[in-house]
Amino acid sequence: MVIEGARSWLAAEPRLALRSTGADLETLLADEQSPVDVILLDLRSGGRLVIDKVAELSRAGRRVVVYSEDTSPDTAMSLLEAGAIAFLGTHEPREHFVQALIAAASDQPYVPPVLAGAIVADQSADRPVLSPKEREALLLWFQSMSKASVARRMGISEHTVKQYIDRARIKYTRTGRPAATKAALLARAIEDGLVHSDEIGPHARHSEPIEQSGYGESA
Missing domain, CATH: 1.10.10 (Arc Repressor Mutant, subunit A)
Known part of the structure; x- marks a missing residue:
C-alpha cells in the first residue's frame, strides 16, 4: 500500500522519475538498472525497522529520505543524526512528499511539518554538536x-x-x-x-x- 501510494504521487510529478521499487531494501539496491539520486526508505521496510540501514546508506554516499508512520521526535532526530536528508510522516500531504525528494536530490535540507515539530520538541542545547x-x-x-x-x-x-x-x-x-x-x-x-x-x-x-x-x- 505504501509503495503504490508513493508510485501514484510520483507519477503526477514531472520533476521526479521513479527508477525502481521493492519491499526489501537489499533486493531493490541489487536490482537497480540505473543510478538513483534519492532513496525513499520506509522505516519499516521488509516488515522490520531499518534504522541501522540509514547510517549505512549515508556512509555509502546515498541520499536517504525516510518515510515513517512513527513520527516521534526521538525517532525523527535520531534518523537525521544517522544521516537522513529528510524525514516524512506517512500522514503528510503530497506537497511535502514531493518537495522533500526534490530538495534531497539537490543535497538541500527540507523541513516538512512533522520534522519541524520534532525540532521544536528537541531539548538539545542551543550550541550544536558537530562530529x-x-x-x-x-x-x-x-x-x-x-x-x-x-x-x-x-x-x-x-x-x-x-x-x-x-x-x-x-x-x-x-x-x-x-x-x-x-x-x-x-x-x-x-x-x-x-x-x-x-x-x-x-x-x-x-x-x-x-x-x-x-x-x-x-x-
Missing part, C-alpha cells in the same frame, strides 16, 4: 576551498562533503539558528567556538563578509 568529520569539512570549506578540493583533501567523495555541510546546517536549524549561506554558517561556527578565526586565514575572512548573511555560497 570531528563535520567540523573538518566545514573548516576546510571555510578556508576558501571548493567542495571538490575538500573531498580530495579528506579522501572522501564530494557528495559526502556536501552531506557533512548540510548536516551542520540542519543541526543549526534544530537550535532555531538557521544558517542558509556559507557566510552565515561561518558566523555561527565562530560564535560557538566550533571554528576559530585564526584557523580560517586572511583570504577567507576578507572575502566572505560574515555580517551580511545574504552573501556567500548557498550550496
